[in-house]
Amino acid sequence: MYMYLAYMMLIFSIFFxxxxxxxxxxxxMFFFEYFLLEINSSFLSLFFLFDWMSFLFISFVLFISSMVMFYSNEYMSEDVNKNRFILLVFLFIMSMMFLILCPNxxxxxxxxxxxxLVSYCLVIFFQNYKSYNAGMLTCLSNxxxxxxxxxxIAIMLNMGGWNFFFYLDFIFINIFFFFLIIxxxxxxxxxxxxxxxxxAAMAAPTPVSALVHSSTLVTAGIYLLIRFYLFFxxxxxxxxxxxxIGCMTMFMSGISANFxxxxxxIIALSTLSQLGLMMSILSLGYEKLAFFHLLTHALFKSLLFLCAGLFIHSMMNFQDIRLFGGFNMYFSVLNFNIASLALCGMPFLAGFYSKDLILEFVLINNINFLFIILFFVSTSLTVMYSFRLIFFIFKNYMGFVILNMNEKINFIYSIFFLLLLSIIGGSMISWLIFPFFNLILLMLFLKMMTLMVCLLGILMSFFLNLELIKMINKIKINFFLSLMWFMPIIFNFFFNLYFMKLFMNYKLFNDLGWMEYYGLLMLKLIIKNFNFLMIKKLNFLMLFFMLFMILLIN
Structure with missing residues (x-):
């Protein structure tokens, strides 16, 4: 069944x-509308938009999904709930296709x-306490x-329909509506x-992580903003x-990934960093550039996760990078390094064509100098955590028995095709969706700034692994930097603790306190006087009926 779905998705990907x-x-650009019903003069209909952007995105989603299915055929082969996993992934992909095609x-x-909903089911797939906690956090945040x-949707009721594509050129739409979309x-x-x-969503199986963090769940918000870019x-x-918001997310996730x-x-935090980069460049009005980086990022990020799954399996499901090293899976190590270099923006790999263009567009725009610093510092942090991972994978292994996996044919197929597109995909997409050459004239210092920042990041990554962690441990801010500025603590424990205390006090003093005592007394009084009240009520009814009959006769 895995292979059947994988081949079907691959064929549809080529077709789209x-x-x-x-x-x-x-x-x-084609519109397809199927009228369902009318509510308060607003027409409710199934509405589909077919244009080059939706077809290209669906093609990438289906291609990456087919590679993940090839990979899962071996990766999930010993799992008990194999068929459930297939159905959940299929529902996940169908939900994403609905979101891509519908401007309603x-x-x-x-x-x-x-x-x-399906992401919650996939995060709790392994059914342990860590998965349940991560699933609830994922579900409630969403x-x-x-x-x-x-x-x-309620605000757009006044517009006569929910096809927002028709109303984007009008400025009189409620600004609160667009704030809600953001x-x-x-x-x-x-x-x-x-x-x-x-x-936290990393509790899901690794093939699901490759799908979620490359082209489906986390890119849905960015894709929706790309469709709304005309108003922003x-x-x-x-x-x-x-x-x-984009710059702060990019900066925070880059720092956290280094600790x-x-x-x-670490790979999940790199996804978070790239999502911040997409939102930042989208805020400057370059929606095609944000979409371009979304596609190139999907290619090398899925490759990173598939290689990471093999490394984790070979380490007997340990995920601590301090235990890594000494791998003899040369093909997977090579692919992981190429995907990491693409993430850094190494020249002529997929990430270079989008990231270098984004940084040059940032330099020619009239924006705050602080934002420019955040862009380049975040780029340097990306290089730092990528080379930090490469350093830990290549270092000599000590103190653990390695059970290196055989790189089976399904692993090699899925990884090889993603590797191919991670190398040539950036140039191919840029030549297709940007028909004109972008000539950006800058001073030599500004033109070389991206390369200098990347080289500085490589040097800092070695310094980080040797001395910087010891220095930061001495000044006691390692805990703050590694825990995403205490966001997991605030959202997991702070809110839960105080809300649970509040409702526990409510239960003690209200449900089990005076309300129970006096409520029981009131209930006894009502039951005791129920017969008297019913007799009185019947007497009133008889009186009203007799008066009605007298009036009717007269």
């Missing part, structure tokens, strides 16, 4: 990619809530965004202060808010 070519060359808030809600989404996107894409659920570029306050020891959480 051909449609992307056709729609891009002909500059076509009601039909988007099907995919939006589908992603939230429900905050769902509330904002439902409120935005809030919903922030929770789904895990921006500050809703970032704590993304590393007209409003300076919303644009500044998005820029601030994290869990292998999968």
């Amino acid at each position: 990619f051909n449609f992307f070519f056709f729609f891009l060359l002909k500059d076509l 808030l009601f039909t988007i809600l099907i995919g939006w809530d589908g992603l939230g 429900r905050l965004g769902d509330i904002a989404f439902l409120l935005s 809030m919903a996107s922030m929770t789904k894409s895990a921006q500050i202060p809703f970032s704590s659920w993304l590393p 570029f007209k409003n300076f306050n919303l644009m500044f808010f998005m820029m601030f 994290e020891m869990d292998f999968k959480k």
Whole structure:
């Protein structure tokens, strides 16, 4: 069944990619609407939008999903609930396709809530306490965004329909509506202060992590903002808010990844950093550039997770990077290093074409100098944690028995095709979706700044592994830096503790206190006087009936 679904998704991916070519060359856009019902003069309908952007994104989602399915055929082969895993992943992909194709808030809600529900089922897949806690954190964080989404649907009731694509050019739409859309996107894409659920969701199986962090769940919020970009570029306050949130998320996740020891959480924090970068460049009005980086990031991030799954299996499911090293899986180590270099923006790999262009567009824009510093410092932090991982994978292993896995044919197929696109995908997409050459004229110092920042990040990564951690441990801020600025503690324990205390006091003093005593007395009085009240009520009814009959006769 795995192989059947994988081949089917691969065929559909090629099919949709051909449609992307056709729609891009002909500059076509098709709408398909199926009328369902009318509510208060508002038409509720299934509405689908077919254009080059939706076809290209669906093609990438299906391609990465097919590679993950090939990989899962071996990776999940010994799992008891193998068929349940297949069905959940299939529902996950279908929900994402609904979200991509529908520019209607009601039909988007099907995919939006589908992603939230199925992601909860996938996070708790291994059924232990850690999974349950992570699943509840993921689900409840996303429900905050769902509330904002439902409120935005209620606001659009006044527009006569929920097809927001038709109303984007009108400035008189309630600005609160667009703020709610931003809030919903922030929770789904895990921006500050809703970032704590993304590393916690690593309790899911590794193939699911590869799918979630590359092209499905976390990219849904960014994709929704790309569809709404026409209004955001007209409003300076919303644009500044998005820029601030994106830059702070990028900076926070970069610092936290450099002090994290869990292998999968480091890669999850790198996803969070790249999502902040996408939101920041989207706030400047470059929606195609944000979409371009979303696609290139999906390729090398899925490759990173698939290689990470093999490393974790070979270490008998240990995820602490301090235990890593001495791998003899040369093909997987090579692929992991190439994907890490693509993440850093190494020239002529997939990440270079989007990240270098983003940083140059940042330099030519009239924005705050602090934001420019945050962009380049975050880029340096990305290089630091990537080379830190490479350092731990290559270091000599001591003190543990290594059970290196055989790199079976399904592993090699899925990893090889993702490797191929991680190398050539960036140049291919840039030539397709940017028909004109971007000539950006800068001073030599500014032009070389990206390369200098990357080289500085490589040097700092070695210094971090040797001396910087000891120095930071001495000044006692390691705990603050490694725990995402205490966000998991605040959202997991602070709210839960005080709300539980509040409701425990309510239970003691109200439900089990005076309310129980006096409520019981009141109940006894009501039961004792029930017969008298019923007789009195019947007498009144007889009196009213007799008066009615007298009036009727007269």
